[in-house]
Amino acid sequence: MAAPKVLVVDDDPNVQRILLATLKQEGYEVHVASDGEEGVEKATALTPDLILMDVAMPKLDGYAATALVRAAEPTGRRVPIIMLTAEADVEQRVRGLRAGADDDIVKPFHPLELIARIKALLSRSGAAPVVRATRGEGPLGKLCCFYGAKGGVGTTTLVINTAIALSQRLKRSVSLIDANLQFGDMRVFLDLGLDTASIVNAITKPDLDSDLLRKLVVRHSSGVDLLLAPPNPESADIVAERQRTDPNALSNLLGLMRQQYDYTLVDMARTLDDFNLHLFDESDLIFLVVTADLSSLKNVRSVLGTMDSLRYERSKTLLVLNRSNAFTGINVANAESALGRKIDFEIINEYRGAIDALNSGAPFMANRPDGPLGQSVTAFARQLDAILIASAVSIPSGTAVRGNPALTSQ
Numbered sequence: 313m314a315a316p317k318v319l320v321v322d323d324d325p326n327v328q329r330i331l332l333a334t335l336k337q338e339g340y341e342v343h344v345a346s347d348g349e350e351g352v353e354k355a356t357a358l359t360p361d362l363i364l365m366d367v368a369m370p371k372l373d374g375y376a377a378t379a380l381v382r383a384a385e386p387t388g389r390r391v392p393i394i395m396l397t398a399e400a401d402v403e404q405r406v407r408g409l410r411a412g413a414d415d416d417i418v419k420p421f422h423p424l425e426l427i428a429r430i431k432a433l434l435s436r437s438g439a440a441p442v443v444r445a446t447r448g449e450g451p452l453g454k455l456c457c458f459y460g461a462k463g464g465v466g467t468t469t470l471v472i473n474t475a476i477a478l479s480q481r482l483k484r485s486v487s488l489i490d491a492n493l494q495f496g497d498m499r500v501f502l503d504l505g506l507d508t509a510s511i512v513n514a515i516t517k518p519d520l521d522s523d524l525l526r527k528l529v530v531r532h533s534s535g536v537d538l539l540l541a542p543p544n545p546e547s548a549d550i551v552a553e554r555q556r557t558d559p560n561a562l563s564n565l566l567g568l569m570r571q572q573y574d575y576t577l578v579d580m581a582r583t584l585d586d587f588n589l590h591l592f593d594e595s596d597l598i599f600l601v602v603t604a605d606l607s608s609l610k611n612v613r614s615v616l617g618t619m620d621s622l623r624y625e626r627s628k629t630l631l632v633l634n635r636s637n638a639f640t641g642i643n644v645a646n647a648e649s650a651l652g653r654k655i656d657f658e659i660i661n662e663y664r665g666a667i668d669a670l671n672s673g674a675p676f677m678a679n680r681p682d683g684p685l686g687q688s689v690t691a692f693a694r695q696l697d698a699i700l701i702a703s704a705v706s707i708p709s710g711t712a713v714r715g716n717p718a719l720t721s722q
């Protein structure tokens with residue numbers, strides 16, 4: 313069954329980005345128009361199953377655009393239209409409904425509320441329901457980003473070892489992207505040479521498909537497929553520039569990864585730039601890695617603030633306290649009260665295990681999976697897997713995440 317087509321008509325690039333990611337994640341085919349005129353054109357040309365229509369837009373406002381869409385419809389067809397209004401003003405709502413809208417939602421809205429309204433309207437209009445992937449029907453196709461509050465908190469260590477745990481212990485198919493474009497150090501961690509293909513090759517190929525992508529990933533002995541960072545900082549610009557000029561190139565790459573693997577994990581750099589926001593948008597879950605020290609807590613607080621202002625669903629971001637039992641004078645309860653949020657997971661501190669692994673180029677999850685650090689990361693990987701499998705079978709992704717019990721150190 314084809315995915316229902318949703319047309320988003322909104323001039324605000326932030327709203328476009330968030331709606332695009334939310335709707336895609338729910339399995340809809342999404343098209344975007346940036347003003348009222350373009351909205352009317354695309355409504356006619358694409359015959360969407362549903363339209364989300366902003367009110368205040370250049371060229372033609374949402375009321376006029378809605379009226380024109382209605383006027384152009386052949387008899388018997390009536391595409392459901394949801395107005396995105398700026399305020400809960402009764403007069404505005406009435407105007408929208410008069411122009412021919414079926415429903416309205418006030419900005420800022422919660423993505424889950426919007427999805428619920430969309431589903432209600434689509435089921436009334438008889439469009440196909442969204443079928444979500446469940447286990448047993450091909451790869452799970454989940455994307456998880458790992459973002460460190462500051463350098464050295466253990467993001468790369470965590471993402472590599474989690475990938476290996478998912479692959480070896482949970483028998484999932486796993487890929488790992490080193491998206492630390494300038495200073496990706498996965499080659500060092502995994503003892504690989506500089507002569508391997510990288511994300512530069514993948515993102516610059518205009519005709520990238522699964523066959524080509526399979527040739528660009530490097531299979532690690534643990535079974536994890538790696539898409540490495542550019543071999544030098546200069547080439548990082550090529551990737552960032554490509555994403556800027558053609559955001560679809562990155563979306564296409566991530567989409568292909570999702571098709572082939574149960575999990576694609578991404579190690580990120582710390583800049584909050586367009587490239588990284590794009591990764592956040594497309595991911596199912598974002599793991600913020602922190603340690604219990606003042607500067608890491610301060611940074612993560614400001615990142616959480618930015619995510620709030622970009623209106624990311626709070627349950628999409630999970631906090632991982634690394635080296636949780638290291639003595640820093642700040643305990644879990646202190647950290648939680650400083651952040652005003654629950655710590656979702658804890659990974660124990662084991663200096664020796666981590667450093668031996670780094671020096672030998674063999675991750676502890678490959679060499680000593682049953683050591684204390686290996687067990688701690690395996691427990692984390694199991695939780696991650698349980699959350700994402702649950703979100704693939706239940707409808708709104710992310711709801712299973714809330715109130716997730718924190719892992720206790722072992």
Ligand SMILES: Nc1ncnc2c1ncn2[C@@H]1O[C@H](COP(=O)(O)OP(=O)(O)O)[C@@H](O)[C@H]1O
Binds near residue numbers: 634663670
């Ligand atoms: N749980 C841990 N216990 C002990 N040492 C750790 C742990 N996690 C990471 N480390 C060490 O911390 C250092 C920084 O880790 P790294 O993964 O490079 O951090 P980041 O990617 O956030 O910069 C490395 O020396 C690593 O071995």
Ligand SMILES: [Mg+2]
Binds near residue numbers: 467468469492497
């Ligand atoms: Mg790193």
